[in-house]
Amino acid sequence: MRGEDHDWAAGIDGPPATRRAAKSRRGPGRAAGARKTAASEPSRDAPSDTTSEAAPADRPARRSRAPRAGRDAGPDTSERSGGTEAARERPTRPERPARSRSASGSGSGDDAPRRTRPGADLPPPELVTDDRALARLCEHLGTVDDIAIDTEADSFFSYRERVCLVQVSTPAGDWVIDPLAELDLAPIGRVLADPTRRKIFHDGEYDVLLFKREHGFEFSNLFDTRVAAAALGYDAVGLAGVLERHFGVVLDKKQQLSDWSKRPLTDEQIRYARLDTHYLVELTAQLEALLEERDRMPIVEGECARLEAMEVPDRSFDPDEFMRLKGARNLDLTRMQVLRELFIARDEMASARNVPPFKIVPHGALVEAASRRPRNARELEQVGGMSRKLVQRVGKQLLDAIERGRELGPLEQAPRLPAKDGTDRLDERGTELHDRLKTLRKKLADKEGFDSSLAINRRTLLDLAAKAPTAVGELDRIEGLLAWQIDAFGEAIVRAIATFQRDWENGDVQPRRGGGRRRG
Structure with a gap:
C-alpha cells in the first residue's frame, strides 16, 4: 500500500514501474497520430477511477465472519521478526490482545x-x-x-x-x-x-x-x-x-x-x-x-x-512523454527536440542504474536545460537543480543529448499525447456530451453522499458519451454499468443525454476549442 499519489509514467511525477524497452527511442518526434497511451498508477488517497474496468463476475456468497472454533491459533511458522535481530524459534504463541471495538464506527x-x-x-x-x-x-x-x-x-x-x-x-x-x-x-x-x-x-x-x-x-x-x-x-x-x-x-x-x-x-x-x-x-x-x-x-x-x-497497463517507455513535464509546452519546437533527447538520455541512465528517472535529474532541471541549451559543464552548472556533483556524474551524457537535439533540429510539431480522461477517443460531439455527463455524475454522487467515481467510473462514462443511449433499456449495452447504477441513475442519465442531443441540434452547445481532442 502506498500513501502517496503519483503519475508513474516514464518517471514524470514519481518512480516507474516495470517498463519494456521502446522499439524506437531516438529520432524526430512522431508524426501526428502515432503515440502510445501513458500508464499511470491510481491514487492511494482518493477513490479510484481508472480506465481499465470490467463488469463484475458472479461473486460467491459471503460466509460468516465469526472466528471458528479451533482456528484461532494460526500456524507455527517457527520464525518471528525482531527487526535487526535474527529470527528465532518460538514454540508457543502468546495470546493476542483484544482489539478495541467501535460498533458504530462514527468516531465522533x-x-x-x-x-x-x-x-x-x-x-x-x-x-x-x-x-x-x-x-x-x-x-x-x-x-x-x-x-x-x-x-x-x-x-x-x-x-x-x-x-x-x-x-x-x-x-x-x-x-x-x-x-x-x-x-x-x-x-x-x-x-x-x-x-x-x-x-x-x-x-x-x-x-x-x-x-x-x-x-x-x-x-x-x-x-x-x-x-x-x-x-x-x-x-x-x-x-x-x-x-x-x-x-x-x-x-x-x-x-x-x-x-x-x-x-x-x-x-x-x-x-x-x-x-x-x-x-x-x-x-x-x-x-x-x-x-x-x-x-x-x-x-x-x-x-x-x-x-x-483489471488489466496491467502498458509501461513501455514513450519518448514523447516529455510533454507531460511541467513547462514543456512553453518551449518552442527547437527546444522541445532538445528536451526530448534529454528525456531519452535520462531514462537510459535510470534504467542502467536501476533508479527512478527523477533521481538522475530533477524534472524542472531537465526542462530548464532544454530551454538554456548549455554547451559545457560550467554552463550546465548554472541550470537550476544541476549541482556540481550531479554535473560531474551525468554532465557528459546530458551535454551529448543537448547536442543531438541541436543536430536534429526542431520538431515538425509538438507531440499530442492521449488525454488522461480518455476523451481523445471521442469526436467533438462526444466530448461535449462527456463534459455534461461528468457534471451530472458529480450532482448524482453529491446527492447520494459518496465519491463521483463510485457513481459512474471513467471508462463507463466514456462509453456513455460514445454510444449516447436515450432509453433506459439501452443502458444494458454500456460497458461496466451495473444494475444498481441503472436503477439509481438510469432515468437521469438518459434524460441528460436527450437534453444534450436537443441542445446540440439547436446549436445551443458551444464546443470547446480543439474539438474532441485535447492534450493530456
Missing part, C-alpha cells in the same frame, strides 16, 4: 474511540523467510474466511519496482512475508485466486496491479476497505483516517517512504508494515454492517469486481 461525539498509538502492546508479527514457513501460513489461510493483505514496494528507489514485502493478517495473528528471501510466492497467488476466501485490501488497486505485473496472479473475492469508506461518504478514506475513526489509533507515517528493499528490516519498518493489515479484518466487519444498513454493499461489490478484472 461520546462514542468516539480513544486515540492511541498502536503496535507497542502487540506481540511481534511472524516473519516468513522460507518456503516451508510460507506453506504453513498458506495452510492456515485455507481455514479462515477473511484474509487481510498488503504489499510494500521499492518504487522510490528502483527503475523497475518489485514487491519487497507482503503483509498478511487473520484473526489469529499477523505475518510479514519477505519475497526478497528468494521465496516462491505461488502459494500466495493461489490464496488470492481462491473464490472461497475473502481477501481484504485497503486501496488495493496498486497492490493488485503490482501482483499481476510481477507475478501474474489472478484475483477473486476482494473487499477494499477504502472503497467501502468512500461508499459510506467518509471525508478521509486513507487508512490512517479510517483507522482513527473506527479504532482511535493514530498511525505513524514516518516509514511511508522507506526503502523496503534494504535488509535487514528495522523494528520500525516491521511495526509500520504489520499495522497496514492488523485492523482490516475487524474494520471490514464494521464497514460491512454500515454498508448493509445503508444498502450500499452493491457499490462496493461492483468496484471490487472491477479491481479483480
